[in-house]
Amino acid sequence: MTPSTRRIPVSSSHVLDLLKRNARKLSFRKGRVIFREGESSDALYVIEQGIVEISALIGPRERRVFATFGVGDYFGEIAVIDSKPRSATAIAKVDTVVSCISRDKVWRMFARSPRLLVTMMHGFSQRLREFDHRYLQELLQHERLALVGRFAQSIIHDFNSPLSNIGFAADLVSEGDATHKEKTMANAIIRRQVDRMAGMIGEVLEFTRSSRRRVVLTMTSFDQFIEEMVAELRPGAARKSVAIELKTSPPRITIPLDRHRLPHVFSNLVRNAIDVMPRGGRIMLNFILGEREVIIRVEDTGPGVSPDVLAHLFDPFFTHGKSHGTGLGLSICKRIVEDHKGWISASSKRGGGAILTFSLPRSAELAASKRRKGSKNGSDLPEKRVKESSRRGRLGSRLNI
Ligand SMILES: Nc1ncnc2c1ncn2[C@@H]1O[C@H](COP(=O)(O)OP(=O)(O)OP(=O)(O)O)[C@@H](O)[C@H]1O
Ligand SMILES: [Mg+2]
Incomplete structure (x- = not known):
């Protein structure tokens, strides 16, 4: 559950009163959509009862849940502030009651109560920070995985040389007239190549672990x-x-x-x-x-x-x-x-x-x-x-x- 940065502080009782006076209560059954991404945004919501999940499509079929909010949290404020269509979908996770305050009213309230504006902006910046942090983590993970992929490619490529040396050594000993010296040498070649390949795998692990061996x-x-x-x-x-x-x-x-x-x-x-x-x-x-x-x-x-x-x-x-x-x-x-x-x-x-x-x-x-x-x-x-x-x-x- 998102911390209190998304909540109007109880100490701001006049802000809460202001919100309640200007809100209309709406009920949503479990699974019902409160708003969808792409819809025009016309209201801010405060959860009176229940849980709301915020998600967005991140591919043609994939939907990602970005946040889950509970009683006292508000949501839907970004689109109200920038007047752009909703960028996410809000769904009631359980039977939920929300206070819905229209955009016009929100703006009028901002004009009357700078404290409300500051509280909302604080929550807004906190949300951006959380998003930045999560985005960075995902980016790092993505880069790590891409790196592993590139290393896998590189190691396959680098295995060519030791593998062909092993092949050569195997050919050498399989010849009927191979001398004892040649067999010993082929054996040594194979041993070294195997060690080298093990070393290369170690290199990959070393790079991807980002710690130096x-x-x-x-x-x-x-x-x-x-x-x-x-x-x-x-x-x-x-x-x-x-x-x-x-x-x-x-x-x-x-x-x-x-x-x-x-x-x-x-x-x-x-x-x-x-x-x-x-x-x-x-x-x-x-x-x-x-x-x-x-x-x-x-x-x-x-x-x-x-x-x-x-x-x-x-x-x-x-x-x-x-x-x-x-x-x-x-x-x-x-x-x-x-x-x-x-x-x-x-x-x-x-x-x-x-x-x-x-x-x-x-x-x-x-x-x-x-x-x-x-x-x-x-x-x-x-x-x-x-x-x-x-x-x-x-x-x-x-x-x-
Ligand atoms: N002896 C060389 N003569 C001319 N260009 C070279 C020579 N050695 C390296 N290069 C250039 O340097 C680039 C980087 O070399 P590096 O070994 O790091 O990567 P790569 O050979 O491209 O990839 P990989 O090593 O995975 O096959 C090469 O793509 C090539 O253009
Ligand atoms: Mg190279």
């Missing part, structure tokens, strides 16, 4: 991680005539990584590059080792990114030039990299080709501490100080089918 950093051999990563991504890229090349070898260092979430960054960047190179091309990985961080540069031979697109690249749901893009890929990458206390940026080469660059702190303390302000993009590595890591052989090339 804590990053789980474990000291990891970076070069091994990259080699495994590339080995996983190459078959899918090769199927789209895209070659993944290591321009420099991943440095042999041990750094704090979230092994479940970081692969998502690589797969999103690679998939984006593949998407913009429908006729095939190259994706080149460069690694730059600094004192405090390792920088990973992912370049492609696609068309590059125009400045207006560049400005929104990391915005959630920003997608451009794709019919099925959710626009979440890069915003998720940014989040994951930043959860590692690294940074990510994008640029475009003059002659075409995009460059996505991100950093990962080398030490657990750095990864755990807040990113230092003042240094460009959080990096303390001017180009001159960086040292390129040396080229090494890669386990991944075995999988380049």
